[in-house]
Amino acid sequence: MRYDTVIIGGGLAALLCGIELARSGKKAAIVTTGHSTLHFSSGSFGLYNGAEPLKAAEALAPSHPYSKLGEGMEQLAAKATEILNVAGIATVGNAEANHYIMTPTGALRQCWLSIEGMVTSADGKSFDFSDALILSPEGFLDFYTQFIADSFKRAGVTTTQSVFSLPELTIRRNNPTEMRSVTVARALDKEENILALASIITREAKDTQTVIMPAVLGFERTDVLSRLEKITGKQILTVATLPPSVEGIKVERALCKTFERMGGVIFNGHTATHYSMEEGAVATITTSKGVTLAANEFVLASGSFIGGGLQALRSGVAEVLFGADVAAPAVVELTNRDLFESQPFMSVGIEVDEQFKVLIAGKSVENLYGCGAVLSGYNPVKEGCGAGVAMLTALKVAENIINR
Numbered sequence: 001m002r003y004d005t006v007i008i009g010g011g012l013a014a015l016l017c018g019i020e021l022a023r024s025g026k027k028a029a030i031v032t033t034g035h036s037t038l039h040f041s042s043g044s045f046g047l048y049n050g051a052e053p054l055k056a057a058e059a060l061a062p063s064h065p066y067s068k069l070g071e072g073m074e075q076l077a078a079k080a081t082e083i084l085n086v087a088g089i090a091t092v093g094n095a096e097a098n099h100y101i102m103t104p105t106g107a108l109r110q111c112w113l114s115i116e117g118m119v120t121s122a123d124g125k126s127f128d129f130s131d132a133l134i135l136s137p138e139g140f141l142d143f144y145t146q147f148i149a150d151s152f153k154r155a156g157v158t159t160t161q162s163v164f165s166l167p168e169l170t171i172r173r174n175n176p177t178e179m180r181s182v183t184v185a186r187a188l189d190k191e192e193n194i195l196a197l198a199s200i201i202t203r204e205a206k207d208t209q210t211v212i213m214p215a216v217l218g219f220e221r222t223d224v225l226s227r228l229e230k231i232t233g234k235q236i237l238t239v240a241t242l243p244p245s246v247e248g249i250k251v252e253r254a255l256c257k258t259f260e261r262m263g264g265v266i267f268n269g270h271t272a273t274h275y276s277m278e279e280g281a282v283a284t285i286t287t288s289k290g291v292t293l294a295a296n297e298f299v300l301a302s303g304s305f306i307g308g309g310l311q312a313l314r315s316g317v318a319e320v321l322f323g324a325d326v327a328a329p330a331v332v333e334l335t336n337r338d339l340f341e342s343q344p345f346m347s348v349g350i351e352v353d354e355q356f357k358v359l360i361a362g363k364s365v366e367n368l369y370g371c372g373a374v375l376s377g378y379n380p381v382k383e384g385c386g387a388g389v390a391m392l393t394a395l396k397v398a399e400n401i402i403n404r
């Protein structure tokens with residue numbers, strides 16, 4: 001099978017790159033092992049920490065992926081937002097100024113974009129409501145209501161707490177491993193459960209106008225929150241749960257559908273295991289299911305350690321598929337014993353040139369590009385830029401391929 005471009009990966013980077021290529025008319029294919037780190041996402045997208053992320057990114061070292069974007073960081077951020085919106089993911093926020101999102105532990109964290117309907121704060125200190133009901137499924141262990149109540153208290157918001165049960169969830173509650181976010185969300189895809197929950201909200205919230213719930217409102221359906229708001233007349237906001245993240249999974253699925261709608265092909269459950277080269281360029285890749293794909297360009301968007309793109313060996317860190325050159329920070333230890341300190345291993349990744357072409361044995365491969373978490377030179381946790389680097393480098397790679 002032959003394509004214009006074959007992308008290895010299935011996360012934010014691969015999908016954004018694929019969508020941009022497909023909508024420019026390229027015949028694109030994505031080869032993916034499966035679940036990406038979106039399954040851990042808190043429903044927010046970080047561009048860079050600081051009040052003004054675009055300004056903060058201006059002072060970065062030349063080795064940082066953002067420094068290779070040239071002048072166009074603002075436009076790429078706008079394009080990334082537009083693609084999320086085209087995929088049906090309504091977002092709040094902009095690249096000029098970060099806002100704050102509430103994390104599963106109740107902390108308020110800076111972010112660039114958050115999914116509409118989640119608990120956010122413009123200044124990280126206050127909310128535009130003064131009281132709220134925190135309502136969660138009975139026996140659900142991945143949502144810490146007390147932490148969330150404490151966080152609201154610090155911001156001057158009075159809360160009450162309550163739990164709800166539905167017959168379908170009562171059965172699941174007997175087994176804590178089944179009482180997870182995806183199970184609850186699947187139950188809330190059913191109209192009878194939405195109506196039952198709406199009655200519970202009306203009864204429990206009484207005069208309180210704002211209801212805070214874990215982000216488990218629908219798995220297949222995207223209208224559960226708006227349906228509940230319409231029936232109850234209340235403002236309903238959600239906070240991300242511990243993984244798996246229903247919102248993150250919904251983003252992944254929406255982007256996959258958009259890519260396919262634009263003519264892209266996804267080889268799901270296929271791990272790229274081999275490749276062939278001709279005259280210094282990648283000619284084909286072969287997957288774990290024996291499928292060989294030829295293309296003019298290849299994009300490596302296979303993620304970091306957790307995604308499967310990088311592997312830690314006794315001899316050092318390796319890029320798994322191509323054995324691409326790996327850059328590590330100049331430190332003695334790649335880990336810091338203080339868990340809350342910056343972890344140097346997070347900046348390890350592959351080396352790319354100014355056009356994001358992957359380096360193998362010190363040479364740029366003419367038709368192999370790298371983007372997303374597989375790249376070196378940045379620390380997604382310390383800098384709060386994981387999603388931003390994934391999306392912006394993916395769009396830059398797409399631009400470079402389109403202009404090739």
Ligand SMILES: Cc1cc2nc3c(=O)[nH]c(=O)nc-3n(C[C@H](O)[C@H](O)[C@H](O)COP(=O)(O)OP(=O)(O)OC[C@H]3O[C@@H](n4cnc5c(N)ncnc54)[C@H](O)[C@@H]3O)c2cc1C
Pocket residue numbers: 008009010011012013014031032033034035036037038040041042043044045046047270271272273301302303304306307308309320321371372373374380384385386387388390
């Ligand atoms: C726990 C956790 C929470 C996070 N939360 C946030 C957050 O709230 N906000 C934020 O901005 N960022 C967050 N990030 C960071 C951000 O999610 C990632 O940096 C970004 O999504 C990376 O996207 P990616 O596509 O580059 O890689 P990944 O999401 O890792 O995807 C890599 C993909 O490649 C596939 N793959 C790997 N090797 C192969 C192969 N050989 N063949 C085929 N497929 C392959 C994998 O199956 C996977 O689908 C979080 C990261 C983690 C780990």
